[in-house]
Amino acid sequence: MQSVELKVEMVGIHEKRLRKCLSKLKGIEKVEVDGKRQKVVVTGYAHKNKILKAVRRGGLKADFWSPQNDLLHAYATATATYTTFTFHTFNFF
Numbered sequence: 001m002q003s004v005e006l007k008v009e010m011v012g013i014h015e016k017r018l019r020k021c022l023s024k025l026k027g028i029e030k031v032e033v034d035g036k037r038q039k040v041v042v043t044g045y046a047h048k049n050k051i052l053k054a055v056r057r058g059g060l061k062a063d064f065w066s067p068q069n070d071l072l073h074a075y076a077t078a079t080a081t082y083t084t085f086t087f088h089t090f091n092f093f
Helices: 014-023 048-057 067-080
Strands: 002-009 028-034 039-044 061-064
């Protein structure tokens, strides 16, 4: 049994579509969805390329998860906490 990690661009309603696409595949044991990180972990006996193809066939943008995605998510959450900007007007003339 293997686990396949995917990065899937999804909005709230896409989780239902994702689960429906994956339920058609044989050998899928468990599907874990993390909406904030846009990460999906599929555990089972299905081949990883078939899983990716099924998700894409369902109309969702997906790719295999890479370690860079963890770094990007950490950077995005760190900068999201510092989103209060102050603009100063300067008169030069």
